[in-house]
Amino acid sequence: MATIFGSGIRRREDPRLITGLATYTDDVALPGLAYAAFLRSPYAHARITKIDTSAAKAAPGVVAVYTAADLEGKTGTVPCAWNPPNCDLKVPAHPILASDKVRYAGDAVALVVAETRAQARDAIDLIDVDYDPLGAEVDPEKAAQPGAPVFHDDVPGNIGFTWSCGGGDAAAEFERAEVKVKLRIVQQRLLPTAIEPRSAVASYNKGTGQLQLWVTSQNPHIHRFLCSLMLKLPEHRIRVVAPEVGGGFGSKIPAYPDEAAVSFASMQLGRPVKWTEDRSENYKCTIHGRDHVEYVEMCGMKDGRITGIRSTVYAGLGAYASTAGPGIPTILHGLVYSGAYEIPHIAVTVHGVYTSGTPIDAYRGAGRPEAAYLVERLVDTFARAAGKDPAAVRHLNFIPKEKFPHTVATGVTYDSGDYGPALDKALALIDYEGFRRRQAEARTQGKYLGIGIGSYIEICGLGPSQVAGAVGFGAGLYDSAIVRVYPTGVVRVYIGASPHGQGEETTFAQVVAQEFGIPVENIEIVHGDTETTPQGWGTYGSRTTAVCGSAVKIAAQRVKEKARKIAAHLLEASEDDLEWTGTAWQVKGVPGTAKSFGDLALAANVAWNLPAGVEPGLEANAFFDPSNFVYPFGTHVCTVEVDGETGEVHIERYVAVDDCGPHINPVIVQGQIHGGVIQGIGEALQEIAVYDDSGQLLSGTMMDYAVPKASQMPHVETDYTVTPSPVNPLGVKGCGEAGTIVSAAAVVNAVVDALAPLGITHIDKPLTPARVWAAIQAAKGGAR
Amino acid sequence: MKRPVTLQVNGAARTVEVEPRALLVHVLRDELHLTGTHVGCDTSQCGACTVLIDGHAVKSCTTLAVQAEGSAITTIEGLGSPDALHPLQQAFWDKHGLQCGFCTPGVIMTATDLLERNPDPSDEEIRHALEGNYCRCTGYVNIVAAVKAAAATLRAARAAA
Amino acid sequence: MKLSFTGAPEVAAPLAVTWDRLMDPSFVSASAPGVEKVEAIDPEHFKVIVAFGVGAIKVRFHLDVELFDVQAPSHAKMRARGKAPGSTLDVTATIDLSESAPGMTRMAWRADSDVGGTVASVGARLLEGTAKKLTEQFWGDFARRVGAHAAA
């Protein structure tokens, strides 16, 4: 029992998932259910000159057709919930259904509700809309230039904000430095591609005035909050349920106009309405990630010391400011430019730019992979310019272990760290020296072998609420738990976070089991329903275990303390004379006196004999607000062979050494790393959302957007170091995003290393065969 | 223009009135309430909708229910239950071969087909066999481990039989 | 998705005859694959229903067609805006006729199309080859028929 914390037990959520008995949103069946479908704009940017819904309204099975005119005055707009300070953020109105203009290909224009899915779909084709096309521009750098089409009348020039951060004196340092390198980096648009598309089932009871909304959400309480604004319905009349959720990766954080429109329809009709997006709809209308054009520079000394970094970033916001959109390229990006290094001089400028593309919001890692990528690309480029080994440069510049907690030039304070051992372990696992010998040999035979290192830190475990407020995040970042013990000694734990694959039904049960000395089978973790769970802020930003898990632990400790009072009373002993055996309270050194957790659960719940002043029942709640973010770190190393003729990249080995503090369940931690790494490799090698000049998403299906397949991806080798965080009682650092943070950088660094003999210093990801071949051709001076 | 279609679903004859255009996946989910089979794409790529038709893994989003008339359909619900897991289901649980679980039923159905054809697949053969089943959570590492483990279990069972 | 195609077939007919045929919507539409209906609003404006496609693929567009910058007998431009469920099509075409030899006309054309919606985001793989083929087929067929009529 003593080892349940730290044990790789099987997941408790799995039996229902592997037998098809789990309920995802689209599985929700209700009497009288109607089905909704959206008519979406085929143009990226156009004025709507006519909408005629008469034929659709007359079509078989159609219950209602709504356009912006029907919502007028009855609903609000889609809110943006992150307003970073001191950047003059402009948030233009984002209507639930487009009224006068459409601003991206996929913007919703009308909603059809019909008796069946097929009838709703059929009726969409009967709505007649005339558009007057206006200019489109999806590239954030180009959209920021004079003369670009303007997408919002109240945002002339399309610049939604200009944000800066830094420390030291970068301008002076770049004057003084001996070695300077610069890169132009494009961090392409990515499609999050949770395999479960988004879905919403809204059921409004006109009698009670209550709306119940099942929705694919990573954060039902945030959804409740934002839906109340969109629907002008008080929050206490909304119950949001995130049932089983089939992956999110950030894309199910935002409140979308879709669930508001579906809820509106249910409120109008007084019957339940279901909508589930198609994949092609998902690719057009669910948020995208990344989308930066970056001009970045690094400087330092010939001995390999890095002294400065600066950047100008054009970060696409897309057509509208999504829920967390503006916070990602700023707070979650600019503040971590120091990476794992001591860099005294940092200057970051980020322009958030409205474009005519799908809105950009959080995608796994959200801002931090972009930062890690540019920092690690720069470190490699700098090392090459300084004539130093890239591993040695990293070692030289790592923040030393004894300096933690350490405040970097951007002003954030890293909680704890010991970066060298992770790098050394990764290099040893991959046999760095041996590879370098093999590489030298291969080069003599005209083969392109490369090795890439990525060392990272990330800022996660979001985070202190006070900081959330200070950085303009329109929510709290504490989390919560209620631990409720039943008379028979079994336990339900209600949590504010909303896991959707990360396994907290298991890890949190392990935390509680460890506290109470009971089997995990006696504990159920309840999440995802605002009706039963305490206020929390959801699952994203690798925060669930660090923040909500801590609340679980504290609530469990409170329960245990109450049990101790009762035990002392029953044993007629002083509380101070009791000791916890691991499964029971007993008088110190007197095993025969043990009151097991089960005994005390019964005693508390029947309340026949409680100490004076102690209320019946055995439950406690806790709201945990951490004192700081957590900063996981690690080093990933990747070896590749590049086919110089076809441009194909083959990953030979991929080694990830991560430090996310102690592991409550090491198997689950490893699984999180595996998945994160493969997402990063997909980003490095094959994933890109391609738009044409007219703002059409050309990679609009899985036929053209290359989600990594089993046959394409390498085995991922994992190892760990363990450095506890001092900022939460579990000491954990979060592992959900860790795998993704630096994996793209490691892969691209490896490919550039392979091609270095040709003089290639950078290739923009994704490193598709065509791009790699083109870079080789250009380097060889071949005709392109 | 609905018409009756009879399918042998998980061992039982089921007759449903459907339009010819009804996709098998929609009939399974909406008419027969077998919601373990999922829809993840439009283009026959992701494999979340994979079921067995007459023992062969098929994407039920690219099959009309009328095409499957008279065929034996096996869905994840028919493979095993929490009390009686199929060796593949057991192995996915044991090896942490799933996270959000959305793709998992389809992956397991395809793996069932693989292990019928090839009782002792290599890692590479497993990865090739699963290229029509996308998983965004696991990075496939533990899926491969799970299929290998299930293959071993099934081989042992066959040897014992 | 933007597509641009050009061509310059030789027409075995005098320039004036070729020009007259070009200005005759029923003659023109007989060359256009998939045209189902042409309705003349006035000499410069037409409503056209056309089913574009190859093999099993067929998308029916309703087009508003406008002739402009018409300089008889050698130059005209055409603008068409079309919609199909979920998809859009915007085309601008330029035609310049010149006498290449006595009784022969060189018909230089250029067509710039912009396709949007489902056809662009789903059908891009199918689109370019198909559109090129259809466009070239149209002008080739038109040139051949003008010549045939002139000879007849």
Place this chain on the structure above:
Amino acid sequence: MIPATFEYIRAGSLAQALALLGSHEDAKVIAGGHSLLPVMKFRMAQPGTLIDIARVPELHGIDRHQGDLRIGAATTYRALLQSRLVSEGFPLLHECVEDIGDVQVRNRGTLGGSLAHCDPNSDLPAVMLVLGAKMVCVSAKGTRTVPAAQFFTSAFSSALQDGELLQEIHLPPLPAGAGTCYHTVAQAASGYAMAGAAVVVTKAGGKVTSAKVALTSSGDIGRVVDTSAFVGSDGGDAALAALGAAASALTDATGDLHAPADYRRHLMGVVTRRAAATALSRAK
């Protein structure tokens, strides 16, 4: 993703299928449905009637017939992969089919369905061309045999006429000692070849004695490379390079999302060269 409405009729025999095809305007034939249903779901195809030929007995089976291998048009990829007649007699076809789509697609998709679809990115036309396949087309008027070279007329259009079905594919035996190879570089998302080459070669006395090379994704369907210079050569690096250059030259200068025109042309040369080299190494 729901197709528009249509009428569905399952044919129980070839005669019935042909009669239905003759009597239904706006009808499409469906077997596995893996080419047609995806476009129907996007409503980019809206046939009025689907005639299901998957269970027509005359369209199934793999056997030897007058020296050829005879394959029914409704034969699934799975059945092809399991056939020893195919893997032993036509390793090229086996090699190609192994990587078409994925397991689920191969379980359902049919050889005839793919060939009749005439997708220029499909792998099979090139293989059929170098194997010298003969397509048996049947209509109410009778059957006719169309060589592969005439069957694939252009992208998405075949020599099949209205009212006609592809019934069988006949493959003549490979030349004795022939080496074959199908090699592609696929785009990562759909798995369609960015460039692909199918090669059949024979050699004797250090010389190439015959060679057939056809291309996938060259811009149109069914492009065959002129091998007259390659035949008679030693099949060495220079000859392979020249063959590759011929394949590149035959490739349209049109690109797509995954393969810009210059890359595609270059890649066609590489895959052709590699396929030919492998085929030569396999030739006896």
